[in-house]
């Protein structure tokens with residue numbers, strides 16, 4: 001297993017605020033720089049859970065490899081206005097990365113301190129829950145918080161009709 005049960009793949013070499021939020025509450029997590037994940041996936045594929053610090057679809061090669069290996073991947077991302085936690089991508093339980101990319105918001109630079117703090121803390125809660133019970137309410141769904149329109153929103157992601165990717169289904173396997 002890559003040094004810890006949870007691997008946080010992030011553009012930040014040290015995992016950034018998401019990893020920090022997890023370590024602060026004792027979640028066994030280790031960082032993997034995105035550049036290293038792009039080069040060599042073999043080292044992290046046997047983690048119990050991977051946290052992807054970008055929106056779904058932004059790194060199709062890495063995401064496709066995780067989906068193909070049935071490694072659960074929780075997305076978390078933010079910019080100056082919007083924070084998104086989820087979906088928890090799991091082959092056989094929810095949409096594939098390509099379907100998610102068609103419905104996910106496109107974010108700007110992760111420069112928002114407040115959206116980043118909310119996203120990091122919420123992701124840590126989700127990860128703790130996934131480790132505790134092995135499931136998540138963010139399969140095929142995301143939490144969104146917008147500074148300009150404050151309040152928690154839930155967005156559902158569905159599989160495209162006739163998606164050819166093995167294991168791609170809408171939430172609940174009804175896709």
Ligand SMILES: [Zn+2]
Pocket residue numbers: 095096097098099100159160163164165168169
């Ligand atoms: Zn799909």
